[in-house]
Amino acid sequence: MEKKNLAGVGLGLRREMLDQLLPEIPDAVDFWEVAPENWIPMGGRFQKNLQQFTTTQNFVSHGLSLSIGSPDPLDVDFVKQVKTFLDQHDILYYSEHLSYCSGQGHMYDLMPIPFTEEAVKHVVNRVQQVQDIIERPLLLENVSYYAAPGQEMSEQEFTLSVLQESGCLMLLDINNIYVNSINHQYDAEAFLAAMPSNKIVYGHIAGHFDEADDLKVDTHGADVIEPVWQLLQKAYEIHGVFPTLLERDFNIPPIRELLLEVEKIRQIQQLFDKSQQPQRQFV
Known part of the structure; x- marks a missing residue:
């Protein structure tokens, strides 16, 4: 497979999938996604196998621990490691969560950034630091959250402010919009329509866990449900078709089922x- 521009349908690559995927990488997948943190410390066979993928397949990178909203100083050494990883594997797009996971130590979870003007300015400054180091656009993903401490604006207003003021691009997570719309009782389609089409590089879709009728937990450990599929179709109606990737982080079924x-x-x-789809120019 010859590398080309990001398009079509993607799948998150996990190390436990390798034995099912090599040496015959399925051509049903147009692009793959890896978390740098899961591969940077690995050597030997794992690095060799990853190199087999990245030399022939289209890849994006979705990070786990950049902690863009953290009150702690930016971990510059880590960002430099990510830059080396992206260069080594010829990966253009690096995305992260619009959240944080560190504060006087690592929290091992994605915490909600307060929806405030002060937080917008803080995140914007850190985004610009990251982009200067990685020499690429940073993509930020709208995240699921379960509390909104110190809230002064809506999730929608906060997300749009960060995107507009930082100059970064967007990874649009469809399942997170659905989960948040249930948990925080807002209109999923209205939130979706407010997102800037010219910022959306690609999207995520995934399954979640039903804790209760009014509480959904974003787990990436189950099949995608019908309302989320419907929301994806609505996203294409509003923004045009964009590359979209299936996330599955645990309870991973055989590859034939994922496909x-x-x-x-x-x-x-x-x-x-396709003839009516707009050409995407990211700004």
């Missing part, structure tokens, strides 16, 4: 006339 959901993304994309 069924990959194919469902493609089927939804094919409902739309």
Whole structure:
């Protein structure tokens, strides 16, 4: 497979999938996603196997521990390691969560950034630091959250402010919009429509856990449910078809089952006339 521009349907790559994927990498997947933190410390066979992938396949990178909203100083050494990883594997796009996971130590979870003007300015400054180091655009993902401490603006207003003021791009997570719309009782389609089309590089879709009728937990450990598929179709209606990746982080079924959901993304994309899709120019 010859590398090309990011398009089509993607799948998150986990180390436990390697034995099912090599040496015959399925051509049903147009691009793959890796978390740098899961591969940077690995050597030997794992690095060799990853290199087999990245030399022939399209890849994006989705980080776990940048902690863009943390009150702690930016971990510059870590960002430099990410830059080396991206260069080594010829990966253009590096995305992270619009949240934080450190504060006087690592928290091992994604914490909500307070929706305040002060927090917007803090995140914008750190985004610019990161982009200067990695020499690439940073993509920020709208995240699921379960509390909003110190809230002075809505999630929508906060997200738009960070995107506009920092100059970064966006990873649009469809399941997170659905989960938050239930947990925080807002209109998922209205939130979706407010996002800037010219910032969306690619999207995520995933499953979640139903803790209760009014409490959904973003787990990436289950099949995608029908309302989330419907929201993905609505996203394409509003923003045009964008590359979309299936996330599955645990309870990972055999690859043939994952590819069924990959194919469902493609089927939804094919409902739309490519000749009418806008050319994406990221700003």
